[in-house]
Amino acid sequence: MQLKQVIIAYKARDARSKQWAELCAKQLESRDCQVLMGPSGPKDNPYPVFLASAGQPIDLALVLGGDGTVLTGARHLAPAGIPILGVNVGGHLGFLTESVEEFQDTEKVWDRLFEDRYAIQRRMMLQAAVYEGHGSNLEPVSERYLALNEFCVKPASADRMITSILEMEIDGEVVDQYVGDGLIISTPTGSTGYTVSANGPIMHDGMEALTITPICAMSLSSRPLVLPPGSVVSIWPLGDYDLSTKL
Numbered sequence: 277m278q279l280k281q282v283i284i285a286y287k288a289r290d291a292r293s294k295q296w297a298e299l300c301a302k303q304l305e306s307r308d309c310q311v312l313m314g315p316s317g318p319k320d321n322p323y324p325v326f327l328a329s330a331g332q333p334i335d336l337a338l339v340l341g342g343d344g345t346v347l348t349g350a351r352h353l354a355p356a357g358i359p360i361l362g363v364n365v366g367g368h369l370g371f372l373t374e375s376v377e378e379f380q381d382t383e384k385v386w387d388r389l390f391e392d393r394y395a396i397q398r399r400m401m402l403q404a405a406v407y408e409g410h411g412s413n414l415e416p417v418s419e420r421y422l423a424l425n426e427f428c429v430k431p432a433s434a435d436r437m438i439t440s441i442l443e444m445e446i447d448g449e450v451v452d453q454y455v456g457d458g459l460i461i462s463t464p465t466g467s468t469g470y471t472v473s474a475n476g477p478i479m480h481d482g483m484e485a486l487t488i489t490p491i492c493a494m495s496l497s498s499r500p501l502v503l504p505p506g507s508v509v510s511i512w513p514l515g516d517y518d519l520s521t522k523l
Contacts (some may be wrong), residue, residue, distance in 0.1 A: 277389045279335050281310045283326045283358075285349055287341030288317025290366035296340050300382055307386060316345050323352035334358050336389070342367015350401070350424040359396050361385075371468055372424075400463050400484050400505055402427055406523055411445070411510060421523075425466030429511050430458025430491065432522040439494070440521055445510040446503065453514070456493035461486060461509055476500045 282304055286297035294315070301311040312329065314322030316339070326334070339349045339362045346362040353360060362373035379385060388394055402423045405416035421427070431440045442454045462471040463486060464479035472478055476489035477500055484505040490498045503509070513521040 277335060277392060277394070279304065279307065279309045279386070279389060281312070281330060281332050281334050282336045282338060283322075283330075283334055284311060284313040284338045284340070285316040285322055285326075285345065286313070286339075287345050287366045288315035288320040290341070293340045293366040296363070296365050296376075297338075300338060300340075303382055303386060307390075316341065316348055321348075321352075323349070327352070327356060336361060338363070339373075340365040341373075343369040343372045346372045347424050351422050354401055354422055354424075372465070397481075399424065399465050399481060400486075402461060402463055402486065404461075404523060411448075423466070424463065425469050426460050426462035426471060427523060428458060428460050428470060428491075429513075429521065429523055431516075431520045433518070433520045438520060440516070441514040442521075443512040443514055444488070445512070447508050448510075451501075452498070454490050454493055454498055455495065456498070457491040459511060460489045460491060462489065471500075477502060 284297045284301055287293040297313055301313050304311050312326050316322055337349055337353050337358050337360045339346050339360055342364060345367060346360060349360055363376055363379045364370035364373035365376050367373060403420055404427045405420045406418035407413050408417045429442060431438045439455060440458055442459055444451050460471050460474060462476065464481045464483045467477060467479045467487060471487060471489045474489045474491050476487050479485060486503050486505060486507060487500055489500040
């Protein structure tokens with residue numbers, strides 16, 4: 277791998293993550309690599325600036341944090357095809373990241389990358405958008421969103437606990453109406469996230485499939501579904517007069 281330009285995103289407001297980022301940046305710059313570095317968090321999104329200011333193709337994104345930091349990076353970097361090296365520095369979960377213990381000798385990591393002694397794992401992602409009106413409207417009213425884990429459609433009222441009625445179509449065919457707390461559409465990567473808490477199936481992350489899992493459905497017949505990766509899932513809120521349903 278040619279490391280001519282690398283971006284480093286570290287967990288915002290985490291001193292240890294920032295220290296690791298500064299150390300890695302210094303080492304990479306000593307190898308004639310240009311580094312773009314910045315914090316990533318709920319109030320910090322460095323990726324638009326990274327992508328806009330890059331004078332040449334970005335070869336690698338080093339993401340220092342937990343799974344949430346990696347998920348954010350994947351959303352923004354996947355369209356550009358930038359590989360991500362995630363390291364669990366300051367994070368709570370580490371399903372998507374390497375442990376920091378395996379990353380102690382960073383110079384050896386750079387040697388392996390420069391010498392092409394690595395493997396890239398490709399994982400399936402989901403794309404979603406919000407539409408208005410009937411199914412004949414082909415242009416979304418929102419941007420197109422990407423997710424490495426899952427999308428969730430559920431009521432988001434701040435002042436009361438409400439039940440949603442969601443009608444679901446798969447490839448244009450109505451499958452069911454779900455009464456409950458919402459639906460989770462998940463990738464195999466996301467099957468160990470919110471989906472597993474809702475009793476959805478756990479899938480190997482090398483598979484290509486998507487799952488639809490009801491959240492606390494008020495029906496004994498509402499069960500998770502596993503679909504092929506090319507499926508188009510449409511979810512229509514019914515009786516949502518106060519427009520509380522959110523993606």
